[in-house]
Amino acid sequence: MRLIQMYLSDLKELLAAKEFVSLRTALKEISPVDLVDGWDHFDREERPVLFRLMPRQRSLQLFEELDPAHQEELLGALKVPDVEELVADLDPAETGRILRGLPKPLVRQLDAILRKGSGGARAAEVASYPEESVGALMRTRYLTVSPRWTCREALSRVSASTRLRLIENTYLDVLFAVDTGDRFLGTVTLKELVVAPADMPVGELVDAQAQAMLPELDREEAARIFHRYRLPCAAVVDRDRRILGVVLDADMDEVAAEETEEDIAKMAGTRAGLLDEPVWRMTWVRSPWLLATCAGYILVSRIIQHYEPVLTHVIALASFMPLIAAMGGNVGAQTATIIVRGMATGEVEMSDMSRVCFKETCVGALLGSFYGCVMAGVSYMIYGSTLGLGFSAVIGIGMAVSTTTAAAIGSFEPFVFHRLKIDPATATAPLITCIADMVSTTTYLTVATVLLR
Numbered sequence: 251m252r253l254i255q256m257y258l259s260d261l262k263e264l265l266a267a268k269e270f271v272s273l274r275t276a277l278k279e280i281s282p283v284d285l286v287d288g289w290d291h292f293d294r295e296e297r298p299v300l301f302r303l304m305p306r307q308r309s310l311q312l313f314e315e316l317d318p319a320h321q322e323e324l325l326g327a328l329k330v331p332d333v334e335e336l337v338a339d340l341d342p343a344e345t346g347r348i349l350r351g352l353p354k355p356l357v358r359q360l361d362a363i364l365r366k367g368s369g370g371a372r373a374a375e376v377a378s379y380p381e382e383s384v385g386a387l388m389r390t391r392y393l394t395v396s397p398r399w400t401c402r403e404a405l406s407r408v409s410a411s412t413r414l415r416l417i418e419n420t421y422l423d424v425l426f427a428v429d430t431g432d433r434f435l436g437t438v439t440l441k442e443l444v445v446a447p448a449d450m451p452v453g454e455l456v457d458a459q460a461q462a463m464l465p466e467l468d469r470e471e472a473a474r475i476f477h478r479y480r481l482p483c484a485a486v487v488d489r490d491r492r493i494l495g496v497v498l499d500a501d502m503d504e505v506a507a508e509e510t511e512e513d514i515a516k517m518a519g520t521r522a523g524l525l526d527e528p529v530w531r532m533t534w535v536r537s538p539w540l541l542a543t544c545a546g547y548i549l550v551s552r553i554i555q556h557y558e559p560v561l562t563h564v565i566a567l568a569s570f571m572p573l574i575a576a577m578g579g580n581v582g583a584q585t586a587t588i589i590v591r592g593m594a595t596g597e598v599e600m601s602d603m604s605r606v607c608f609k610e611t612c613v614g615a616l617l618g619s620f621y622g623c624v625m626a627g628v629s630y631m632i633y634g635s636t637l638g639l640g641f642s643a644v645i646g647i648g649m650a651v652s653t654t655t656a657a658a659i660g661s662f663e664p665f666v667f668h669r670l671k672i673d674p675a676t677a678t679a680p681l682i683t684c685i686a687d688m689v690s691t692t693t694y695l696t697v698a699t700v701l702l703r
Contacts, residue, residue: 258288265296274303282312289320298327310336384472385465387505388486388495392421394428397435397453401446408440421496424483427456434485434493436460462487465494469505474596476502509594546684550691557695560702566633567698570645571691573625578652578690579683581617585610585660586682590674593664600665607661614657615650622650644698651697652690659685 257280264273277285277300285300292300301309301324313321313336325333379385393411395404404425425443427435436456446455461484463472475481476499486495554561554571561567589606592598598606626646633641660682664674 257284258291261292261300265292265299270299270303273300277304277308282308283315285312286315289316294323294327298324301328302332379465382469383465384463384467384469384486384497385494387469387472387501388465388497389421389501390495392496393425394432394493395425395438395452397427397429397451397456399452400448401443401450401452401455402448404438404443404452408443421483421498424496426485426493426496427452428493432493433491434462434487437483437485460485462491463497464489469502470509470594472497473502473505473509477506477596506595510591540680543680543684546681546688550684550688553688553691553695557699560695560699564637564641564698564702566637566641567644567695570625570629570648571694574645574648574652574694575687575690577621577649578656578686581614581653582656582660582682582686585614585657586664586674589661589664593668593674600668603662603665607658607665610661611654611658614660615654617657618650618653621653622646622648625649640701644694644701647697648690648694651693652686655689655693656682656686659689 257276261273261276264270264276282304289297297320301312304312313324316324328336393408395407399407408422408425422440424437424439426437429435436458437460438452438455438457442455443452461475461479461481463475463484463486465486465488472484476484481499481502483496483498485493486497487493589598589610592606623646626642626649629645630639630642663682663685667674
């Protein structure tokens with residue numbers, strides 16, 4: 251049982267009795283995350299009341315945790331001053347994300363409100379970038395320093411921002427050096443400023459090789475850059491190198507996780523967000539790959555029909571066919587999943603193809619040899635007295651060849667699709683399973699024909 255279930259009846263009673271003082275006290279004891287779990291149990295009139303009665307920071311956390319539909323509902327129910335106060339506390343990147351998910355009439359209404367304040371204007375700017383771009387992720391709260399300042403002056407800037415309460419939700423680990431035209435020059439860490447001599451010019455500490463990205467850059471490509479260079483952050487600049495914002499490694503970790511989840515979903519012939527997808531859409535997305543595999547298995551049935559004489563002669567061969575085919579398919583799909591994930595995170599690139607394919611094929615060969623020996627022993631214990639060592643050899647060789655071939659196909663196929671500009675996550679798993687079954691069935695029955703003739 252979720253924790254919110256313990257409080258639901260009490261909150262409902264306080265709402266019905268309009269005991270707002272007691273309700274405010276009760277809401278201080280409930281985590282916003284837990285309240286989100288029970289948000290659907292309150293009606294449309296009760297939700298804005300709860301939101302207004304919550305402490306400021308808790309209401310902000312609640313809003314950020316709500317799904318877009320409930321965020322839209324709250325924004326429509328709140329008064330203009332409440333919206334202005336909420337937006338002032340939200341990071342512009344979060345506000346921009348919310349704006350992109352709202353209906354256009356409400357966006358226009360909110361945009362007029364937002365542009366009255368600098369934070370709102372920044373949020374509107376963030377919302378103007380495509381959802382898959384770096385600009386949509388950038389944070390616009392950061393501190394800049396002049397390279398002509400001393401370390402003492404730079405630290406005074408940080409201290410003054412703290413005293414003026416301008417530092418909430420502001421990224422502080424790294425400060426960004428800019429010239430008088432707000433053009434990005436490099437970065438300096440707060441730690442470097444603290445340990446350096448107080449009179450040392452900031453310019454002597456600035457890392458001029460620090461990464462900067464255009465706001466239009468695809469976020470998946472940005473995640474690869476972060477992973478490759480192990481960046482803690484990167485400045486977002488326009489084409490004149492004027493700084494617009496900053497993206498953090500935490501943002502890129504989320505991007506990498508989302509892309510990996512999406513790729514794994516595609517490999518299953520579906521997409522991420524199982525609960526949000528309508529039934530007809532899930533059916534439509536999966537159908538093409540099931541049709542492709544259906545056609546492939548028709549070919550497998552023809553292969554089996556071709557080897558009908560040997561199957562009729564040694565009927566026990568049929569009992570091991572599903573096992574050998576399944577092992578090959580599993581190893582191939584496992585190999586492909588690892589490589590597609592590596593491609594999504596930037597860990598595996600096209601230049602790694604020969605090394606990765608060789609390594610994965612060797613792994614498949616070792617697995618195949620091990621399980622081939624195991625299955626040869628099992629088959630000998632079951633059928634050795636009647637069919638002899640030849641039958642066990644067929645099972646062992648069939649398993650080894652099937653697993654090795656499937657690993658080779660599973661490692662090579664994602665690179666081929668990537669080269670052909672086809673998303674490897676979309677086509678890899680269903681085709682690998684089908685191809686591996688074809689190869690394993692053909693190999694198994696061919697070896698059986700030769701050894702058991």
